[in-house]
Amino acid sequence: MSFPQNPNPNFTFLSDENFTSPFMDNFDFSNLMFDVDEGGSTGLVQEEASPPTSIVSSETLNGESSGSGSAVTTLNKKESTRSKDGETKEPGHRVAFRTRSKIDVMDDGYKWRKYGKKSVKNNINKRNYYKCSSEGCMVKKRVERDGKDAAYVITTYEGVHNHEIPSHVYYSDTVSSYDRDNWNQHSLLQFIQQISPPS
């Protein structure tokens, strides 16, 4: 499997700083996004007009169903001390969000290399682990289907790319010719660009 470099020649690359493009109507973030800073401070960022169910979604994100309420903390705690080769690995910028999509892996424009796949607790679906395949880029991504609602895909980005997007995501000017999921992907790309500070 490889990412399409340009699925549609009649493209327009959108860079909307205000992030208020009309096709956001098609993109379901479930109004949820986690933003974990390097210092360990964790913030729950919610899209505007987020319904009260967003907190429930946060529990789902971590496979926590017991109502422990520590979803965010768990998310942060896990990798703050992970060190394989003696180096002090910083958790880096980390963002997790849930999207409704038929496809598992969103094409966010970067090139990812899969390095692991695991069954996780409270989720019948496998979790997939990806690394950015660009040399020297240590950004990681985890992708899993929501254990309670397989229609949703939970994507977690960890780190910030130290390079430019190798292949931009393009889209046609005509919505009707494009699959809805691809619209979601493009929206995702914009979202990633919004949340990931430029190197």
Next chain:
DNA sequence: CGAGTTTGACCAGCGC
């Protein structure tokens, strides 16, 4: 043949 995927094994952290 090189790049990417699969998958079992291994390792470290955490809770009990």
Next chain:
DNA sequence: GCGCTGGTCAAACTCG
């Protein structure tokens, strides 16, 4: 200390 769990490694495999 032990078992469980999540994350990563790496050899084998697949595909273009």
